[in-house]
Amino acid sequence: MHLTDLRAATGGPHGSGAVGLHTRPASGAPLVGDPGLHGDAPASTGVNDTGARASTGQQFAVAGRRGDWTAIWYLGRKAWFHNPAAALTALPDDGATLSPRPGAGPVRVYGRALPEASAYPEGVEPEEPRPLPYELRPGQRYVVGDTMPGEHFHAPGLTDETGAASRVIRGRTLWHQIQVGHRTGYVRAADVTVVRPRSDGQPNV
Incomplete structure (x- = not known):
């Protein structure tokens, strides 16, 4: 819609x-x-x-x-x-939507799409994803925006204490961006199922 x-x-x-x-x-x-x-x-x-x-x-x-x-x-x-x-x-409209994966239970929504802890190099403290106060429950659907791996821009300054430049840390965990309210949020792709637009041209949104 x-x-x-x-x-x-x-x-x-x-x-x-x-x-x-x-x-x-x-x-x-x-x-x-x-x-x-x-x-x-x-x-x-x-x-x-x-x-x-x-x-x-x-x-x-x-x-x-x-x-x-x-x-x-x-x-x-x-x-x-x-x-x-x-x-x-x-x-x-005919956009893609997502729902909680069967058996996954409520899915938490996050304000940032962060990498997994193992993606951070030595000496960089992993950023812990902090959920927003919203849950997607089985049977609910939300419009999918972008899909991307988690990223974190590590920028302690122009350089860190070792002289290394700031860097973008990318993980392997995939996230979907959704329109959750009057803002966007992120859910882990592993927790949801995506429904693509119908081939018959009829809207599913």
């Missing part, structure tokens, strides 16, 4: 390229929460609060439809926005 512009949850035009995301398919329902921004508190409609917002150009996997409302997978849960057939807020 590729977000176009410019309609609020009530269906009326507004001066923004974003839509609010709700916990239920109703304009009066609470906005979804973003634990990375608010902890257990709900998101708000504040101009700087992106916790329950999807913007023009973002891509999300469809999680359900009910009447004029569409749900997407967003930060590990369903999030609903107004998308009437007579004035679509979002358009179908």
